[in-house]
Amino acid sequence: MYLSQTSSTKRYNDAKLSLLKSGNSSVKLSRGKLWSTLHDVCELLKINVQSYSSIMNEDMLFQHVKFKSGQRVYTIGQPFEMVYLVTSGFLKTIINDELGNEQVFSFPMKSDLIGTDAIHMKHHVSEAVALTDCELIAIPFDKLTALGRRHPNVDLAIYKILSKELTSKQQMIGTLGALNSEGRVARFLVSTSDKFAQLGYSASTFNLRMSRQEIGSYLGLTLETVSRTLSMMSQAGLISVEQRTIQIHSIDALRTMRRLPPNKTRNKAKAAEAAKAAA
Amino acid sequence: MYLSQTSSTKRYNDAKLSLLKSGNSSVKLSRGKLWSTLHDVCELLKINVQSYSSIMNEDMLFQHVKFKSGQRVYTIGQPFEMVYLVTSGFLKTIINDELGNEQVFSFPMKSDLIGTDAIHMKHHVSEAVALTDCELIAIPFDKLTALGRRHPNVDLAIYKILSKELTSKQQMIGTLGALNSEGRVARFLVSTSDKFAQLGYSASTFNLRMSRQEIGSYLGLTLETVSRTLSMMSQAGLISVEQRTIQIHSIDALRTMRRLPPNKTRNKAKAAEAAKAAA
DNA sequence: CGAGAGGTTGAATAAAGTCAACAAACGTGG
DNA sequence: CCACGTTTGTTGACTTTATTCAACCTCTCG
Numbered sequence: 001m002y003l004s005q006t007s008s009t010k011r012y013n014d015a016k017l018s019l020l021k022s023g024n025s026s027v028k029l030s031r032g033k034l035w036s037t038l039h040d041v042c043e044l045l046k047i048n049v050q051s052y053s054s055i056m057n058e059d060m061l062f063q064h065v066k067f068k069s070g071q072r073v074y075t076i077g078q079p080f081e082m083v084y085l086v087t088s089g090f091l092k093t094i095i096n097d098e099l100g101n102e103q104v105f106s107f108p109m110k111s112d113l114i115g116t117d118a119i120h121m122k123h124h125v126s127e128a129v130a131l132t133d134c135e136l137i138a139i140p141f142d143k144l145t146a147l148g149r150r151h152p153n154v155d156l157a158i159y160k161i162l163s164k165e166l167t168s169k170q171q172m173i174g175t176l177g178a179l180n181s182e183g184r185v186a187r188f189l190v191s192t193s194d195k196f197a198q199l200g201y202s203a204s205t206f207n208l209r210m211s212r213q214e215i216g217s218y219l220g221l222t223l224e225t226v227s228r229t230l231s232m233m234s235q236a237g238l239i240s241v242e243q244r245t246i247q248i249h250s251i252d253a254l255r256t257m258r259r260l261p262p263n264k265t266r267n268k269a270k271a272a273e274a275a276k277a278a279a
Numbered sequence: 280m281y282l283s284q285t286s287s288t289k290r291y292n293d294a295k296l297s298l299l300k301s302g303n304s305s306v307k308l309s310r311g312k313l314w315s316t317l318h319d320v321c322e323l324l325k326i327n328v329q330s331y332s333s334i335m336n337e338d339m340l341f342q343h344v345k346f347k348s349g350q351r352v353y354t355i356g357q358p359f360e361m362v363y364l365v366t367s368g369f370l371k372t373i374i375n376d377e378l379g380n381e382q383v384f385s386f387p388m389k390s391d392l393i394g395t396d397a398i399h400m401k402h403h404v405s406e407a408v409a410l411t412d413c414e415l416i417a418i419p420f421d422k423l424t425a426l427g428r429r430h431p432n433v434d435l436a437i438y439k440i441l442s443k444e445l446t447s448k449q450q451m452i453g454t455l456g457a458l459n460s461e462g463r464v465a466r467f468l469v470s471t472s473d474k475f476a477q478l479g480y481s482a483s484t485f486n487l488r489m490s491r492q493e494i495g496s497y498l499g500l501t502l503e504t505v506s507r508t509l510s511m512m513s514q515a516g517l518i519s520v521e522q523r524t525i526q527i528h529s530i531d532a533l534r535t536m537r538r539l540p541p542n543k544t545r546n547k548a549k550a551a552e553a554a555k556a557a558a
Numbered sequence: 559c560g561a562g563a564g565g566t567t568g569a570a571t572a573a574a575g576t577c578a579a580c581a582a583a584c585g586t587g588g
Numbered sequence: 589c590c591a592c593g594t595t596t597g598t599t600g601a602c603t604t605t606a607t608t609c610a611a612c613c614t615c616t617c618g
Contacts, residue, residue, distance in 0.1 A: 095453065103453050117449060119442030126449070145435060149428055156424060162441040163398030169448035170396060170405070174374065174382050176455035177499035181574065212597060220456035222575055227598055243583075243597080460606065491565065501607055506566055522565080522615075 034064035036087075036137050038147070044085055044111050044137075047157040060147070062137045073114070073128040073136060080118040082138045086110050089134020090209040094217075095126050104218040107131070107192075107210060110199050113161055131209045176220050184219040185229040186257040189239065193248055203251070208244040313343035315366075315416050317426070323364055323390050323416075326436040339426065341416045352393070352407040352415060359397040361417045365389050368413020369488040373496075374405050383497040386410070386471075386489060389478050392440055410488045455499050463498040464508040465536040468518065472527055482530070487523040 038060050064087065067073055073084055076095065091108045105126060108114050118124040119141065148155030175187050197203035208215070212223040219226065230246075233239045238254060240247040248254065317339050343366065346352055352363055355374065365387050372384045372393060384405060387393045397403040398420065427434030454466050476482035487494070491502040498505065509525075512518045517533060519526040527533065 095449075097453075097457070101457070103457050105449055105452060117442060117445045120439035120446065121442075125446055145431075145438065149431060149434060152424075152428060155428060155434060159424065159437065159441070160399035162438070162445065163395060163400075165445055166396045166441065166448065167399065167404055169445060169452065170384055172452050173384060173448065173455060174376075176452060177496070178376070178380070178382050211595090217456070223597080224576080224599085225574060228574095231598070490563090502565080503567085503608085504606060507606095510566070 034135075035061040036064065037061060041085060041137060041139065042154075042157070044087065045113065045157065045161065046111070047153070060143070062139050064135055065138050066135050067130040067133070069130050069132050071130050073130065074118075074124045075127040076124055078124045080115070080122060080124055081140060081142075083113055083115040083119075083141055083144070084128070084136040084138055086112045086114065087135045087137060090131040091128050091134060092131055092210060092214060092218075093126050093128045102217060104210075104214050107214075107218065109195065113165075116162060116165060181219075181221050181225050181229050182232070183257055184221065185215075185226060185233070186254040188215065188219055189246065189248060190251065190254050192246075193251060203248070205245070205247045208246060210244075313414075314340040315343065316340060320364060320416060320418065321433075321436070323366065324392065324436065324440060325390070326432070326439075339422070341418050343414055344417050345412070345414050346409040348409050348411050350409050352409065353397075353403045354406040355403055357403045359394070359401060359403055359420070361419055362392055362394040362398075362423070363407070363415040363417055365391045365393065366414045366416060369410040370407050370413060371410055371489060371493060371497075372405050372407050381496060383489075383493050386493075386497065388474065392444075395441060395444060410493075460498075460500050460504050460508050461511070462536055463500065464494075464505060464512070465533040467494065467498055468525065468527060469530065469533050471525075472530060482527070484524070484526045487525060489523075 041062060065073075065084075067089075073091065074082075086108050088110060091114070093105045093108060093114060094102045095105070096102050106112075106114075108128070114128050114136075115124065117126055144158065145155075148158055175184055179187065192206065192208070193203045196206050210218075212226045215221075216223040216226045221229075230239070230241050233254075234241045238248070238250050240249065320341060344352075344363075346368075352370065353361075367389060370387045370393070372387060373381045374384070375381050385391075385393075387407070393407050393415075394403065396405055423437065424434075427437050454463055458466065471485065471487070472482045475485050489497075491505045494500075495502040495505045500508075509518070509520050512533075513520045517527070517529050519528065
């Protein structure tokens with residue numbers, strides 16, 4: 001049974017937490033719903049919690065929510081209450097500009113925390129759409145901050161997660177601002193590969209869950225350019241493409257494939273000049 | 280007397296905070312250095328602190344540091360200890376890629392907090408360079424988090440600041456991903472104007488402190504394209520340009536000047552189709 | 559006053575977008 | 589399980605856009 005977006009934000013309060021004491025097992029099953037302990041959440045977020053015992057005694061469980069492909073976890077304008085931690089499946093976060101044109105911002109997957117861009121507002125400023133069936137842990141933000149106040153490690157962890165997101169957005173800005181289409185697609189493949197590797201999946205063969213259109217929107221390119229670039233890389237022997245399945249043959253080539261369109265030669269001359277001046 | 284980047288991180292600990300009790304005045308002068316109270320910091324950050332009295336009794340002062348035009352507040356690789364709140368002047372945050380090519384990420388000014396992208400690391404991942412002489416409040420991050428732990432409003436404020444930054448980066452990604460050169464320059468002018476207005480300065484006439492090169496890097500364009508676009512807007516009567524002084528005649532025109540290169544007509548058709556299907 | 563950095567403008571080139579046709583995969587219902 | 593229509597992906601020809609290279613101008617600051 002899948003929850004709709006409206007009911008998912010309510011459901012948390014329904015349950016009687018007192019009935020469910022935290023034990024050793026990873027995930028609790030109760031009344032057909034899954035619950036995660038704070039321990040699970042921290043592990044998924046790769047939070048290094050030193051004082052495990054004190055924190056893990058917290059009488060706190062977080063509910064799992066499921067969404068079917070195409071469903072929205074949250075939408076623009078919806079009241080902000082929760083952040084969500086992905087445990088399985090793939091999503092996209094988007095905004096829709098004035099005329100239905102959607103802009104993709106990220107492709108969250110396992111261990112990504114989403115909804116954090118709404119913290120400073122009362123309402124969500126973007127929306128999260130499931131690209132496949134997926135499962136998330138719903139974390140009431142006020143509960144999280146309350147926890148952070150009691151446990152220094154937790155609040156520092158939240159800061160770090162937000163800061164990390166900031167850096168990743170910054171890298172995205174760098175990608176869009178300084179790389180041509182080839183470089184952008186290469187970097188997209190590399191970072192996707194890195195992400196899969198980090199989660200213990202194959203770094204060389206994986207299935208993209210998004211369309212060329214969505215990749216294009218994410219990279220600031222048209223779907224045709226994405227398609228062409230992938231074909232080109234395939235012809236160059238760097239990758240194999242079969243629909244949404246990508247096999248990477250030479251990750252190193254892709255990694256160094258970041259050419260800089262702006263002022264290539266001019267800045268080189270400048271750099272040489274500066275080097276000479278310094279010597 | 281201006282502080283160099285290396286000494287600026289040390290200087291904080293030198294001073295004897297106990298000598299300086301917080302009073303009513305905004306800024307304390309001691310031994311030729313300026314100090315701000317937590318109250319000042321919160322005001323600059325536009326933090327709505329409800330329980331003023333309890334927080335403001337904190338025996339906590341933050342040192343002002345000055346930098347001359349061209350100096351670096353922090354550099355890549357430098358240990359992360361402080362975040363900095365701008366009180367006057369203009370800066371840029373950048374990274375340098377493999378071959379001296381610099382990428383501009385933001386142009387911080389009064390009331391902006393910088394250095395937050397390094398929270399999740401031991402070291403800074405970008406660098407902040409003064410575009411003009413400027414003054415910042417150095418805030419030791421560990422002191423800030425300690426404060427946040429004691430005062431719910433403060434820790435929430437930190438979350439909000441980080442989240443707000445996240446949204447602004449996201450908007451930048453939108454700008455770079457979906458707008459052509461014209462739209463990017465227009466949006467740059469509009470958001471600069473908004474920022475000035477918000478600080479109480481003129482929204483229609485202001486002085487850009489950065490070069491065309493730096494604007495270009497920020498917007499993912501070449502300096503020539505920036506120059507040409509400004510000339511075009513000037514000829515169209517939307518703005519006046521005189522070196523780095525910009526006068527905006529029709530902010531509304533600039534605000535709506537966000538054309539979308541990708542799939543202009545196609546998505547319109549789709550949207551119409553979808554609307555029909557919904558009805 | 560002169561050197562150098564920053565800014566503007568023009569002409570040629572390269573890159574990505576647009577439009578269109580086609581092919582392949584998917585999913586739905588008979 | 590197959591046939592059908594729909595969606596998604598590929599490729600080509602052409603157009604538009606922004607970059608590149610170069611010349612020239614204009615401020616600023618020793």
